[in-house]
Amino acid sequence: MRSPTVVVGGSVAGVRTVQALRARGYEEDIVLVDQEPGPPYDKPALSKEILTGAAAQPPALADLSGLAVDHRPGLAATGLDLAARRLVTGSGSIPFGRLVIATGSRPRRLPALDSWAGVHYLRTRADAASLRAEFTGRPRVVVVGGGFVGGEVASSARALGLDVTIVEAAPRLLARLMPPEVSDRVARLHRDHGVHVRCGRTVTGCRGRDRVEAVELDDGTRLDADVVVAGIGTTPATRWLTGSGLVLDDGVRCGPDLSAHGADGVWAIGDCARWFDVVRRRPVRMEHWTAAREQASFVAGVIVGDAPAAAFSTTGYVWSDQHGVRIQHVGRVDAATTTSSIPTGGGQLFLHHDGDELVGATAFDAPRDLLAFRRRLASAAAPLTERTRG
Ligand SMILES: Cc1cc2nc3c(=O)[nH]c(=O)nc-3n(C[C@H](O)[C@H](O)[C@H](O)COP(=O)(O)OP(=O)(O)OC[C@H]3O[C@@H](n4cnc5c(N)ncnc54)[C@H](O)[C@@H]3O)c2cc1C
Structure with missing residues (x-):
């Protein structure tokens, strides 16, 4: 019998991996290990609706009951035996065929x-x-x-x-x-x-x-x-991987396809992953909800042999709600040499350029404009991620 695919971490990266695998017709056993007790929930509401009292509970991330996943809440991974291909936990070890590490980050x-x-x-x-x-x-x-x-x-x-x-x-x-x-x-x-x-x-x-x-x-x-x-700020939740043979360097170091350095059939995604980004041409760790979801989908594609490209890339979309204003951002601000501002219908948009090239945009209550720039940046990155295939 084949060992299951084990996903460690039951937040957006881990749960979206399980969903994306099943959506692609993956029929092997999946185990989802998460140290959080209870059903998976979404974090962004914690600093917004939960603090103001507008909601009593954060939204559920998924109904796992229809996904045929062996969900083990309240169970912490404490180590990884790559040679034996077993995940070590507080109560015994779990064999895995493939492993997706999605343990996120913790506050500094x-x-x-x-x-x-x-x-x-x-x-x-x-x-x-x-x-x-x-x-x-x-x-x-x-x-x-x-x-x-x-x-x-x-x-x-x-x-x-x-x-x-x-x-x-x-x-x-x-x-x-x-x-x-x-x-x-x-x-x-x-x-x-x-x-x-x-x-x-x-x-x-x-x-x-x-x-x-x-x-x-x-x-x-x-x-x-x-x-x-x-x-x-945060630090990646990877202490449990110390001594495992994986490369830990402000996150689990991964190649362009999110596969972990130093292991076969092991990937890291979400806040705990530091992958080589072919667009930014350097290792990157992101702490954004959308990047975690996109990485989950990408790795599910790799596992079922249906990856959308050879290398993962993201526009780095992030949003934040402050004082009733929606702030949205895409792109690579570190590459920007100039920033200009234009008013939009009721909002404001900042455009970030490196010379003549648009490298990012930040919107204040201008969601439609931001979406247009997000699409533009995504299509500009596509040839780079394809090229890595060769
Ligand atoms: C308060 C708050 C508000 C946010 N708001 C926004 C927002 O508005 N927009 C935005 O883009 N992003 C936002 N973010 C960031 C976003 O939520 C994160 O980028 C996202 O949650 C990362 O998902 P993840 O699955 O990689 O990690 P996490 O969400 O950190 O989840 C990791 C999971 O792994 C589990 N775990 C950790 N260690 C172990 C272990 N050893 N064994 C088993 N399980 C383990 C944890 O318990 C947790 O369930 C916010 C984050 C916070 C904290």
């Missing part, structure tokens, strides 16, 4: 905040529930980190009328992801909605008796805070 911790009650990180349904419970007490909130998740937490807290300050170590918000023009637009959006924004400052410690009552900044400022939310 800030040592200055360690062991303080009232400090939160946001990644899971349980994290969101405990933060939401604190928000009902009308706390003063300090958000550490001005990326997408931090911005959404600030937006949700303001929607509840809370006093909110964002502290960002870089000179501007979204500095790692966006050019200055977009950062300025996002900072203005926050300020227009009453969020205090402090860039270029780091948190050095906390003050308080039983729990945090204030945070201290590197310029000596003290900000009163009943709740602190740290959103300072």
